[in-house]
Amino acid sequence: MxxxxxxxxxxxxxxxxxxxxxxxxxxxxxxxxxxxxxxxxxxxxxxxxxxxxxxxxxxxxxxxxxxxxxxxRLADAYLSDRSLSALAQPILEGLRDEVEESCSLAVLEGAEILYVARASRSRIMSIGLHVGSRLPAWCTSMGRVLLAAKAPEERDGLIPGDPLPRLTSNTVPDRAALEGVLQGVLRDGYSIVDQELEIGLRSIAVPVKDETGVTVAALNVGTNALERSLDELRQDVLPPLVRAAAGLGRQVASAR
CATH class of the missing domain: 1.10.10.10 (Winged helix-like DNA-binding domain superfamily/Winged helix DNA-binding domain)
Known part of the structure; x- marks a missing residue:
């Protein structure tokens, strides 16, 4: 090193x-x-x-x-009142109350996403999520938003080799299929993961961009697959999620 x-x-x-x-x-x-x-x-x-x-x-x-x-004490500087986490927390709490679902903010750290802010409604995963939690980027909605923002050669080393680990029966099977998904994320401006990480979990994520248009984080809403359809995620959750991400982007810009 x-x-x-x-x-x-x-x-x-x-x-x-x-x-x-x-x-x-x-x-x-x-x-x-x-x-x-x-x-x-x-x-x-x-x-x-x-x-x-x-x-x-x-x-x-x-x-x-x-x-x-x-x-x-080592986290004090990052969690200060003008940090990304601190700026995001009230926005996440407002989004949680509006859509009545858990909301999270994550950044990319190597091949994983790192949760830097979270507003919980209920626990819908078998593992508890909190600030500091990490998950593989390639199979999460926030991770795919962050990977899609990278150039193909940059993200190549951040994705496992073929075949991709089979986490559920819905998991994308290989890198070629995942690359197609990432291209769709770039085109559509959001990512939906439908029970690929865990059966029963659906999530939708959008990028948080700074004033130059660079993706600095990803914001998501997670829901129980039995309670929200994919159409409901797109129609009811995506618009307030996009507004929240835009608001956070403006906060990030003004804090600099």
Whole structure:
């Protein structure tokens, strides 16, 4: 990653790598589990954990290490009152109340979408979603909006190889079919995922664009497939969703 970059701090990168491992492994990890997950030597992990413990980000009970609430300080700048998350929250809450469905905002981080704001109505997925949740971009409505905004060569490495993982019987089967879907998203200006990620879940998403027309995030509404048809998503949900995204885009522009 650092190559010959003289300004790259390998020790800092290793410490962050260890800290990020808790997100995937969960709290309560041993030196051995963190070493195995990160690929870092045990001695390096020990030094990283000692530093993180001294700084108050990690605690230790017996031989198990746990993330402490101090890590939330790292998110303060992003979650400030002029951040994308803060600007979006009242808009999402208004949209939720208008359409009576859960609404979310996500950005693209690698091959995943990262939830940065959410207004929930009810839980319609088997997994709970919250700020900080991640899902594969290629099979989600927000992810497809964000992928569609990328040039084909940019998104190539963000999509799994063929055949695509079969999450449900509705999942797009291969990259060629997915590319056709992404072209449709570009043409139509929105993405609908109909029970491809999870049976019973339908969602519709639109891009949030800045003043230059660049897509900076995606906004979606998720619904129970038994309660809303695809036509209802397009006719009843899409117009207020588009208005909300446009309003957020204006807020982003004025905040800069």
């Amino acid at each position: 650092s190559g010959s970059d003289p300004d790259f701090m390998q020790s800092l990168a290793r410490g962050l790598h260890v800290l990020e491992a808790f997100r995937e492994l969960g709290s309560g990890q041993s030196i051995a589990s963190l070493s195995g997950h990160t690929g870092l030597p045990r001695g390096v992990v020990v030094r990283c954990l000692h530093t993180l413990t001294e700084l108050g980000y990690v605690g230790r009970r017996d031989r198990q290490f746990h993330v402490l609430p101090a890590v939330l």
